[in-house]
Amino acid sequence: MLESLAADAVALGERVPRAVLGIAGCPGAGKSTLVQWLLERIGQLRGAGWVAHVPMDGFHLADDQLRRLGRLGRKGAPDTFDAAGYARLLDRVREDTDIDVYVPGFDRTLEQPLAAALVVHPTARLVITEGNYLLLGTADWVRARQAMDQVWFVSADDQTRTARLTARHVEFGKSPDAARAWVTTVDQRNAELVSQTATAADRVILNGAQGWAISA
Template sequence: MESHVQRLVDQTWGKFQKCDGSQRLLIAISGIPGSGKTTLAASVCAGLNKAYHTHYHEKYPNSPDRSQPDIAFVVPLDGYHLTRKQLSEMPNAEEAVFRRGAAFTFDPHSYLDMVEKVRRPIEPESRTIFAPSFDHAVKDPVANDISIPPTARIVIFEGLYTALDEDGWRDAHALMDETWFVDADIQTATERVAKRNYAAGISSSYEESLDRTEKSDMRNAREVLEKRLPVQEIVPSVEDESWKSEEVDNMEKNLRQLEDNGIEVDADDDEEDGADLRKQRMSRMDSIALLAADGVGM
């Protein structure tokens, strides 16, 4: 049976064929925490780039493999988190810090500004557009860290609020060619988020992680569901190996290898060796890998 990813890749590739050289195809992927937005975005992006390079090589068989740059790129919403400093200066600072990840702890207008830039026609003088990323080690955005070159023809935006009916988010949603929503039930998503946050060392125990997830992440989930704008695709969230890109699959194998070797780093481990291992593990657990850890990424 054709996987959800392959269907979306084929469908998107077909629509891209109808774009002229000045047009970009913009897709937003939304869903509640733990639904698998990030893994889906990464896998569809990889599939589209593979389709492009295969198509190019068939058209120009004597060209070197991958002689052309990728055309599909992913921009996560993570980079549009407000910084810890900005949160600490809010009137409700304590709540804002605890609820980090809620819509009010993001900067939707900066996100809209970037989407507007990407939406403009590509011209000979067009230059690279830069979007922020999020550094999980320092827990803050990194400005101008994601490059969207003029050769980027398909841009996938993924995050909780890409289909939220609120100021800023609503306007960015209107600029998309398509919006997809990854459908997951609350209970399954809660368990996935609690597991990934515990694996990342955000909480000192699974029980603590589960409690925090229910009080924070799932409050965000209800807002995402209650204020969802129209979407063109509802994608079932499934634990399907075919969703995982090679990068995600390798991340999962690395984590399991650590566990098989008996290497485990507790959240409160302050020994030098433990801290180094923990730092290495966190550096690998980016927003894609966090979803893949322990097989809970979908």
């Protein structure tokens, strides 16, 4: 099944000078796992530089800004991102195909965005972008969606998804109790919002106990 997804992604990039594929889904659903696999497999199929990565997480507002805005306690919610900057960057990625385009990444150890951590080379025919809110129907998120050729939605059962999230928070410094509290009070609220957007996806991909499957 994963091979068919890689083939479909390659086909998308071959249709236009540069395509943008979005991978959306709830926190902990497995978006990053799928994206990493696609990047590696497409690189094998089409060579280095044919596919590039632009994570939405690079547009997290830094903690200093979240403190200023009073939003640090809900970091990860839609209004804790620079959605306008993300939309403009995707426009630029589509249009500036003859130069290197530097894009921000995200350091999970620091829990902070990193300017110019990644680059889209002129050789890139496909750009994969991932994030929770790619299908959110409000303001600048709509503009960001308009820059994407397709969006695939990754879905996982809640028990598996929340277990992954808790383990991730512990790995990057939270105590087990703090991790569980954050998943319950912050991540779950965001997940409920994101899950409602699945119907707007071009394809729904299930990440379950039996492996990956295409739902729609």
